[in-house]
Amino acid sequence: MKPFDYQRAERLEHAAQLMSDGATAIAGGTNLLDLMKLQVETPRTLLDVNKLPMASIEDDGSGLRIGALATNTATAVHPRVKADYAVLSRAILAGATQQLRNKATTAGNLCQRTRCYYFTNIDQPCNKREPGTGCGAIKGIARLHAVLGTSDQCIATYPGDMAVAMYALNAVVHIANPSGAVRSVPVREFHRLPGHQPEKDNVLEPGDIITGVILPAPVSGTHIYRKVRERSSYAFAMCSVAAIVRMEEGRIAHASLAFGGLAHKPWYDPQIEQSLVGEAPSLALFDYAADVLLKTARGYGENDFKIPLARRTLAAVLCEVTGVDA
Amino acid sequence: MPMSVNGEDQKLPADPRTSLLDFLRHAVGLTGTKKGCDHGQCGACTVLVNGTRINSCLTLAVMHDGDEITTIEGLGTPATMSALQQAFVKHDGYQCGYCTPGQICSATAMLQEIAAGWPSDATDDLLAKPKLSGEEIRERMSGNLCRCGAYSNIVAAITEVAGNVS
Amino acid sequence: MSHVFEMQKPDERNRLDAMKQGVIGQPMDRPDGIAKVTGTATYAAEYAIKGCAEGVLVTAPFTRGRVTRIDAGSITGMPGVIRVIDDARLITRSAQAAAGEAPDQGPLTVHYFGQPIALVVAERFEQARDAAMALKIEFDADDLSDVPLDPAAVETELIETTAQGDLEQAMKDAVHSVDLTFTTEGHASAAMEPHAAIAEWDGEQLTVHASLQMPNYNISELADCLGLEEDKIRCLSRYVGGGFGSKLGISPEAVAAAIAAMELNRPVRVVMSRQQVFQTIMRRTETEQRLRLGTDADGRLTAFGHEARISNLPNEEYTEPVVQSSQLLYGGEHRLLQIELARIHCMTAGSVRGPGEAVGMPVLEAAMDELAEQAGLDPVELRLRNIPDKHPVKGIPYSSRKLAECLEQGAARFGWDRGPRKPRQHREGEWWIGTGMASAARAHSVRPAQARVTLHVDGTALVETDMTDIGTGTYAILTQIAAEMLGLDPANVRVDLGDTRHPRGAGSGGSWGAASTGSAVFVACEAIREQLAERLGTSESALDLADGSCTSGGSKKSLRDVIGNREISRIGHFKPGELQEKYAAASFGAFFAEVAVNEWTGEARVRRMLGAFGFGRVLNAKTARSQCIGGMTWCIGAALTESLLFDPVDGHLVNCDLAEYHVPVHRDVPHLETILVEERDPVASPIQAKGVGELGICGGAGAIANAIYNACGARLRTFPMTPDKILAAMPE
Numbered sequence A: 001m002k003p004f005d006y007q008r009a010e011r012l013e014h015a016a017q018l019m020s021d022g023a024t025a026i027a028g029g030t031n032l033l034d035l036m037k038l039q040v041e042t043p044r045t046l047l048d049v050n051k052l053p054m055a056s057i058e059d060d061g062s063g064l065r066i067g068a069l070a071t072n073t074a075t076a077v078h079p080r081v082k083a084d085y086a087v088l089s090r091a092i093l094a095g096a097t098q099q100l101r102n103k104a105t106t107a108g109n110l111c112q113r114t115r116c117y118y119f120t121n122i123d124q125p126c127n128k129r130e131p132g133t134g135c136g137a138i139k140g141i142a143r144l145h146a147v148l149g150t151s152d153q154c155i156a157t158y159p160g161d162m163a164v165a166m167y168a169l170n171a172v173v174h175i176a177n178p179s180g181a182v183r184s185v186p187v188r189e190f191h192r193l194p195g196h197q198p199e200k201d202n203v204l205e206p207g208d209i210i211t212g213v214i215l216p217a218p219v220s221g222t223h224i225y226r227k228v229r230e231r232s233s234y235a236f237a238m239c240s241v242a243a244i245v246r247m248e249e250g251r252i253a254h255a256s257l258a259f260g261g262l263a264h265k266p267w268y269d270p271q272i273e274q275s276l277v278g279e280a281p282s283l284a285l286f287d288y289a290a291d292v293l294l295k296t297a298r299g300y301g302e303n304d305f306k307i308p309l310a311r312r313t314l315a316a317v318l319c320e321v322t323g324v325d326a
Numbered sequence B: 001m002p003m004s005v006n007g008e009d010q011k012l013p014a015d016p017r018t019s020l021l022d023f024l025r026h027a028v029g030l031t032g033t034k035k036g037c038d039h040g041q042c043g044a045c046t047v048l049v050n051g052t053r054i055n056s057c058l059t060l061a062v063m064h065d066g067d068e069i070t071t072i073e074g075l076g077t078p079a080t081m082s083a084l085q086q087a088f089v090k091h092d093g094y095q096c097g098y099c100t101p102g103q104i105c106s107a108t109a110m111l112q113e114i115a116a117g118w119p120s121d122a123t124d125d126l127l128a129k130p131k132l133s134g135e136e137i138r139e140r141m142s143g144n145l146c147r148c149g150a151y152s153n154i155v156a157a158i159t160e161v162a163g164n165v166s
Numbered sequence C: 001m002s003h004v005f006e007m008q009k010p011d012e013r014n015r016l017d018a019m020k021q022g023v024i025g026q027p028m029d030r031p032d033g034i035a036k037v038t039g040t041a042t043y044a045a046e047y048a049i050k051g052c053a054e055g056v057l058v059t060a061p062f063t064r065g066r067v068t069r070i071d072a073g074s075i076t077g078m079p080g081v082i083r084v085i086d087d088a089r090l091i092t093r094s095a096q097a098a099a100g101e102a103p104d105q106g107p108l109t110v111h112y113f114g115q116p117i118a119l120v121v122a123e124r125f126e127q128a129r130d131a132a133m134a135l136k137i138e139f140d141a142d143d144l145s146d147v148p149l150d151p152a153a154v155e156t157e158l159i160e161t162t163a164q165g166d167l168e169q170a171m172k173d174a175v176h177s178v179d180l181t182f183t184t185e186g187h188a189s190a191a192m193e194p195h196a197a198i199a200e201w202d203g204e205q206l207t208v209h210a211s212l213q214m215p216n217y218n219i220s221e222l223a224d225c226l227g228l229e230e231d232k233i234r235c236l237s238r239y240v241g242g243g244f245g246s247k248l249g250i251s252p253e254a255v256a257a258a259i260a261a262m263e264l265n266r267p268v269r270v271v272m273s274r275q276q277v278f279q280t281i282m283r284r285t286e287t288e289q290r291l292r293l294g295t296d297a298d299g300r301l302t303a304f305g306h307e308a309r310i311s312n313l314p315n316e317e318y319t320e321p322v323v324q325s326s327q328l329l330y331g332g333e334h335r336l337l338q339i340e341l342a343r344i345h346c347m348t349a350g351s352v353r354g355p356g357e358a359v360g361m362p363v364l365e366a367a368m369d370e371l372a373e374q375a376g377l378d379p380v381e382l383r384l385r386n387i388p389d390k391h392p393v394k395g396i397p398y399s400s401r402k403l404a405e406c407l408e409q410g411a412a413r414f415g416w417d418r419g420p421r422k423p424r425q426h427r428e429g430e431w432w433i434g435t436g437m438a439s440a441a442r443a444h445s446v447r448p449a450q451a452r453v454t455l456h457v458d459g460t461a462l463v464e465t466d467m468t469d470i471g472t473g474t475y476a477i478l479t480q481i482a483a484e485m486l487g488l489d490p491a492n493v494r495v496d497l498g499d500t501r502h503p504r505g506a507g508s509g510g511s512w513g514a515a516s517t518g519s520a521v522f523v524a525c526e527a528i529r530e531q532l533a534e535r536l537g538t539s540e541s542a543l544d545l546a547d548g549s550c551t552s553g554g555s556k557k558s559l560r561d562v563i564g565n566r567e568i569s570r571i572g573h574f575k576p577g578e579l580q581e582k583y584a585a586a587s588f589g590a591f592f593a594e595v596a597v598n599e600w601t602g603e604a605r606v607r608r609m610l611g612a613f614g615f616g617r618v619l620n621a622k623t624a625r626s627q628c629i630g631g632m633t634w635c636i637g638a639a640l641t642e643s644l645l646f647d648p649v650d651g652h653l654v655n656c657d658l659a660e661y662h663v664p665v666h667r668d669v670p671h672l673e674t675i676l677v678e679e680r681d682p683v684a685s686p687i688q689a690k691g692v693g694e695l696g697i698c699g700g701a702g703a704i705a706n707a708i709y710n711a712c713g714a715r716l717r718t719f720p721m722t723p724d725k726i727l728a729a730m731p732e
Helices: A013-022 A032-037 A071-077 A077-086 A086-093 A098-103 A106-110 A162-168 A268-277 A284-293 A306-322 B020-028 B083-090 B101-115 B134-140 B151-166 C035-038 C125-134 C167-173 C216-227 C252-264 C274-280 C357-375 C379-385 C403-414 C476-484 C515-534 C559-563 C621-640 C700-712 C722-730
Strands: A005-008 A025-026 A045-048 A057-060 A063-067 A174-177 A182-186 A209-215 A222-229 A239-248 A250-261 B004-006 B008-010 B044-050 B052-055 B067-070 C003-005 C053-059 C063-072 C083-087 C114-121 C137-142 C158-166 C176-184 C197-202 C206-210 C232-238 C268-271 C285-293 C299-313 C334-343 C426-428 C431-443 C450-454 C461-464 C494-498 C542-544 C551-552 C555-558 C567-574 C586-598 C604-614 C672-676
Touching: A005 A239, A005 C621, A013 A025, A013 A045, A013 A209, A025 A032, A025 C700, A045 A250, A063 A077, A071 A077, A071 A098, A071 A106, A077 A086, A077 C379, A077 C426, A086 A222, A086 A239, A098 B052, A098 B101, A098 C357, A106 A209, A106 C700, A162 A239, A162 A250, A209 C559, A222 A306, A222 B020, A239 A306, A250 A268, A250 A306, A268 A284, A284 A306, A284 C431, A306 C722, B008 C197, B020 B044, B020 C515, B044 B101, B083 B101, B083 B151, B083 C035, B101 B151, B134 B151, B151 C621, C003 C515, C053 C125, C053 C197, C053 C252, C053 C274, C063 C114, C083 C125, C083 C252, C114 C125, C167 C285, C167 C299, C167 C334, C176 C357, C197 C252, C206 C216, C206 C252, C216 C232, C216 C252, C252 C268, C285 C357, C299 C357, C357 C379, C357 C431, C379 C403, C379 C431, C403 C431, C403 C604, C403 C672, C431 C515, C431 C604, C431 C700, C450 C476, C450 C515, C476 C515, C476 C621, C515 C551, C515 C559, C515 C567, C542 C586, C551 C559, C555 C559, C604 C621, C604 C700, C621 C672, C621 C700
Parallel strands: A005 A045, A025 A045, B004 B067, C003 C567, C053 C268, C206 C232, C299 C334, C461 C494, C604 C672
Antiparallel strands: A057 A063, A063 A209, A174 A182, A174 A209, A222 A239, A239 A250, B004 B008, B044 B052, B044 B067, C053 C114, C063 C137, C083 C114, C158 C334, C176 C285, C197 C206, C197 C268, C285 C299, C426 C431, C431 C586, C450 C461, C450 C567, C542 C551, C551 C555, C586 C604
């Protein structure tokens, strides 16, 4: 961990100013300090934002506003989240451990960086960590890696669970900039695909601070978060599915689906939902939805399994919510 | 403001790089909190901050001004062991002992979390009061690795104490 | 005074059974337990030593070649930096088990990615960690196209062969046979306490607090590394945060700390990062194993072939003894057991808990399951039919063997269905449920060991040896042996371990610690009893000691009175003798598992697991059971999750942390049930005990594999059985 200047932000404007000057914000620290010890992250100024009043979770019209500094635990156990946004509770509880969730925050978790083995090892090439050095994973061990939306520069995955549920919920991220203006970015547009700039995980610009996430009015339906992992707990997803599905008169009336562990961002494709809504559920239909999900999928050896696994996990989730018997 | 560790005020370190874990072990001299991985991947460093369990390796000591830290030494001494500490001895809920303080700190908080109604990944109904089942305890303790493989005995120890609490 | 006991003939006296205190075998709480649960047990890095500097190792960022320059000047201006240690005596890897001499030294020649090459010492840890990463080095790395990394792509060396009869012909003649090839991935010990040492040098004497399994060998290794006499060195390891093979030999941080302390004339602490532990400490080799098993019409083995390919670095002598228990577990007159070694430049391969059997037994037992299916026999029955009368190659008798009892009692308690078996018969929702079983076997051995027992004038006893307790329960069992032999309440016995100033124990490794060092304590206590008898004018065998009293010939005296003001101190020296050549000695057992496999995702979960084990005398039923459940937990890891992944380009260990190397978590492990089968093995040791520390890992992954097949029909021949592999093998 390289030496840094430690500062505490007292007000949002102060924080935004320091961050536009290159400071790195620290809230829970569970990802940032991990990476700082490995010198994957080497901030010169570390700005402790924990004193900013952004930890509350409150009603926002018919929706819910989750503060940037709300801990993952606070969100997962919040009565309204449990009742109206169960997929989000489930996704958070499926991630990490209680100790980590007690520290991790909404904003930090949205910005969580990849677990790619080559990204976290500074003796290895990685275009995300050090643009232009190459990608160790493409020629190496790609077990954790992406099968959708990859580039020849980077095949890393976004490792989190919370954001996958937020994609299914069509949440909106509020971002303040140094001038004090707050803009709204749909979470589905928050993360980036690697393309030619794998070092950029998301759309945040210097000086931007996430202030909160808005969950729109609840959508009725069955909420499921299903995560497939090597261990039964405390492991990153091989593949995960966040789903909100409502049945009416034997047909799928609403479907909202997002996928984790498959891409550089939680994967959302409206065509998957379009393929399902209005249809009578069947294994053939679910297979078709998986075709839509995986139409551009490409494996890199060790992660080839993710393609059939995603197909099966999606089918499992859809069977569960629609009652189709496998 | 100083940090309070097991009820005693401690001055924050000058070097902001110092993790809470290294601060406790090196500056305060409380080595009961263990460093197993230094990256939040094993749980051996679990302590309670204002009653909440966290990994002390993934937080900076300077970020804890005014906080109340409880370590294994604050839960009970050899002469005044807590119910969980006693149950771990009785059920052989350890072998090498290195993960043990973290397991006990974690279990202490975990029982409070269940009492507070927090759900877990093993909870069937998010809105119901969580059960004190083996599966619940195992999921909630999964952030504490034990390489010796004492899990079965650790769960027995926690179950006994949980049964007495509820 | 030293008393030597050499194992020349089976010890049928069962002396511990004749003693009167009644504590041997009891499930006594560990004497060290209170320190462990209150955080007051002190591990290697935790001694508060004034003026201690902090060292952090620097590792090689390339696979093979030479470091041409270490530019100490590149960090000398950094805050707190004291020195860069690049001494030629630094070791490039840990010593192998019981080496007793230095491993490879000269860190500038690099043999694998991540090899330690230097130590940076600074005032504080944070400073040393930064400086170690900032240190500039120059190197000539060999072209990777010339560096062998793939064990399947290099020519192998034949290491050992046991051949008898004509296996090829026997396979042709067999009524039922299987010829199967399996693979297992590498394992890490992943002890929870990272390797750590604090060295102090007073100009003459070196004191090293380190996390060591076998100080009795480690002191010689350290002396050889440093060019010091052993009597100038003291090693201390009172608490060891897990070993599992990784701390058998002296390791790079201890040598580096010692060199730095001597060079700087101040104490130096070196703690490896978790990533360094993964990348520089021993791996268990991956294996490829071919099993050829053939039986007659009754399911009796006639052909038994077990061949394994393993790997290690060039010039490392260690070879994973994959076929060790295949030597003696089952019959079959036509045999071929063979090990071939591939030399590759991936970190050192060495002992990880249950070396040999931990990967050899699951594979054998998975093959036996396929054989049982082919022969239409119940898997338990197939094993019962193949328990040989004598060692199948050497023709020598078994010392004592409870394999049949373990199979029978385990099957009964588990509720094993001996009816016809077919996969995919039971379902609960999305989950296929199935059962599987396997035998357990682990070779027994004992080593020379010494311990001093002192009976103090206050009537308490002190046991001293440099033997360690790595979580195994040494503090407890040595307390119980002394208490039983001397008729003392265990609370009046103190055990002082892990200090090389004490007599040399056997060290914690190879499951030999308890039987060997326990026997040394037994011998010392027998000598003390002789002395007490002499003072009482009676014979030792007529002396009953219990609750601090001596009884002989109807007269009873307090032990304190007999001791008077003359404390009695004796060193017991146990020697294995030649007996191990005359008998086949091993611990045996059986595993039964119930597994659920998700039909959609291939996730496998162990729902129930039982192990029945016979390992001679149980010295403490609580700690022995803990050893068993610990091993069974490792079986779950080996079966389902644990796999070291090496980069195909440069051979570095890719998943070098506890997030990506998946040791089992709480939720992976159900309640584990054990049966400790009553046994006394007169050949194993004078306390009739065999090893138990590794038995629990030797075969159980096979039971889980067999249960996966029985559950869902996926017959895998590769460990671990991760969801992706299960899905690929699952019938539609």
